[in-house]
Amino acid sequence: MTxxxxxxxxxxxxARLLTAAQELIGELGWNxxxxxxxxxxxxxxxxxxxxxxxxxxxxxxxxxxxxxxxxLDDMAALLASVPNPADAVESLMAEIDRxxxxxxxxxxxxxxxxxxxRDPILRGQMGELVTRLRAALTEALSASxxxxxxxxxxxxxxxxxxxxxxxxxDPRLSAIRLxxxxxxLTDPNGARS
Amino acid sequence: MTxxxxxxxxxxxxARLLTAAQELIGELGWNxxxxxxxxxxxxxxxxxxxxxxxxxxxxxxxxxxxxxxxxLDDMAALLASVPNPADAVESLMAEIDRxxxxxxxxxxxxxxxxxxxRDPILRGQMGELVTRLRAALTEALSASxxxxxxxxxxxxxxxxxxxxxxxxxDPRLSAIRLxxxxxxLTDPNGARS
DNA sequence: GCTAGGGTTGGTCATTCGTCCAAGACGATC
DNA sequence: GATCGTCTTGGACGAATGACCAACCCTAGC
Numbered sequence: 001m002t003x004x005x006x007x008x009x010x011x012x013x014x015a016r017l018l019t020a021a022q023e024l025i026g027e028l029g030w031n032x033x034x035x036x037x038x039x040x041x042x043x044x045x046x047x048x049x050x051x052x053x054x055x056x057x058x059x060x061x062x063x064x065x066x067x068x069x070x071x072l073d074d075m076a077a078l079l080a081s082v083p084n085p086a087d088a089v090e091s092l093m094a095e096i097d098r099x100x101x102x103x104x105x106x107x108x109x110x111x112x113x114x115x116x117x118r119d120p121i122l123r124g125q126m127g128e129l130v131t132r133l134r135a136a137l138t139e140a141l142s143a144s145x146x147x148x149x150x151x152x153x154x155x156x157x158x159x160x161x162x163x164x165x166x167x168x169x170d171p172r173l174s175a176i177r178l179x180x181x182x183x184x185l186t187d188p189n190g191a192r193s
Numbered sequence: 194m195t196x197x198x199x200x201x202x203x204x205x206x207x208a209r210l211l212t213a214a215q216e217l218i219g220e221l222g223w224n225x226x227x228x229x230x231x232x233x234x235x236x237x238x239x240x241x242x243x244x245x246x247x248x249x250x251x252x253x254x255x256x257x258x259x260x261x262x263x264x265l266d267d268m269a270a271l272l273a274s275v276p277n278p279a280d281a282v283e284s285l286m287a288e289i290d291r292x293x294x295x296x297x298x299x300x301x302x303x304x305x306x307x308x309x310x311r312d313p314i315l316r317g318q319m320g321e322l323v324t325r326l327r328a329a330l331t332e333a334l335s336a337s338x339x340x341x342x343x344x345x346x347x348x349x350x351x352x353x354x355x356x357x358x359x360x361x362x363d364p365r366l367s368a369i370r371l372x373x374x375x376x377x378l379t380d381p382n383g384a385r386s
Numbered sequence: 387g388c389t390a391g392g393g394t395t396g397g398t399c400a401t402t403c404g405t406c407c408a409a410g411a412c413g414a415t416c
Numbered sequence: 417g418a419t420c421g422t423c424t425t426g427g428a429c430g431a432a433t434g435a436c437c438a439a440c441c442c443t444a445g446c
Contacts (some may be wrong), residue, residue: 029224029307029308029311031222031223031225032224101310102310110303110307111307113303113358113359113361113362114303116361116362117294118222123362126362127363130362130363131363148373148374151371151374152374154356155352155371155374157355157359158358159351159355160355161354162350162351162353162354162356163347163355165306165354165358166323166350166351168306177344177347178344178347178348180341181344181345181378184377185378
């Protein structure tokens with residue numbers, strides 16, 4: 001049918017399985033994703049799962065990190081594109097309002113945090129990603145003259161994930177409404193004791 | 194052996210199953226708790242699970258709300274016991290440092306948020322509990338003259354859960370270090386734009 | 387003393403699970 | 417056009433799952 005080579009089809013199956021996993025982790029939960037459901041969503045035979053991946057856990061791990069990395073990289077890029085990190089945080093909050101807290105993308109992140117507490121390998125990979133973004137935010141806050149950049153970075157990152165958690169329970173919550181408070185927190189002139 | 198009446202033993206079995214569920218949800222994840230593992234932890238025969246509870250989901254729901262309610266009530270009581278809500282928030286942050294983010298108690302909460310996005314009944318019950326605490330915090334902040342009490346309450350609650358999420362990834366994180374920032378956020382004199 | 391009813395037991399039911407594997411299919415290389 | 421390596425298929429394996437049930441135990445109340 002299509003002029004695909006043998007190896008190309010293999011790569012595509014890999015990709016389909018990974019994106020299917022990214023969707024299903026959010027929809028069914030980390031432990032709710034089975035090899036057969038995964039294969040069905042990817043429109044692939046169940047046997048292929050263990051041909052392309054060492055185990056189901058390994059597949060879920062890879063799907064998670066491959067979903068998180070570009071997202072966090074985008075945030076870091078946003079941070080580097082504006083002179084004042086407080087502006088980056090504000091546009092980040094606006095971005096967050098496009099998620100409901102019950103969509104697969106949001107839930108994938110939360111599920112990943114939980115799975116990381118039970119999977120040392122995943123914990124290492126995620127820890128590196130998250131720590132790197134937090135370090136970038138700390139750096140930016142420090143450069144803008146913030147008196148306690150590391151603490152502010154921790155708070156901002158905690159607010160983002162915690163807010164999504166709560167928005168899943170109450171969809172009426174709005175992130176952009178919190179922007180003034182966070183600006184206050186991240187602005188060098190506002191966070192003095 | 195013991196002078197237990199028939200109904201007393203039934204009540205005890207119920208209680209044992211509920212506390213076992215509270216432990217296991219955090220240890221294995223919401224979907225990782227099975228009737229047999231649950232019964233084993235509670236030192237009870239597997240058949241009793243479906244005698245005392247309508248379904249496994251119903252058991253997990255009840256275990257979750259019964260664990261959350263006293264915890265949130267304690268927070269509300271702490272809030273009511275001091276004149277300045279900023280003081281309550283600070284001692285709350287000190288309390289949080291007693292959790293590692295990987296202990297069953299912390300993880301039970303996070304798992305519950307996730308499960309609530311897939312179980313409308315649980316969502317309703319948890320939503321009520323969380324909304325009530327947030328309302329109490331909003332009220333207290335408002336009474337202390339905070340310019341935007343609701344937003345500050347949302348941020349504080351998000352920070353708490355989000356911080357636990359991140360602490361699971363990086364145990365070195367310290368909550369009490371964030372106290373000055375949150376005091377700034379919750380103090381009526383510090384949060385003016 | 388006897389009976390009614392809540393509590394308990396041990397087991398069964400059909401499904402689903404993760405993992406594995408022999409056999410076949412396919413495209414690239416010589 | 418034969419051969420090689422990669423990819424794919426369909427099925428199998430033992431183990432675990434949620435739910436259910438008839439039979440049994442025990443105590444409270446008559």
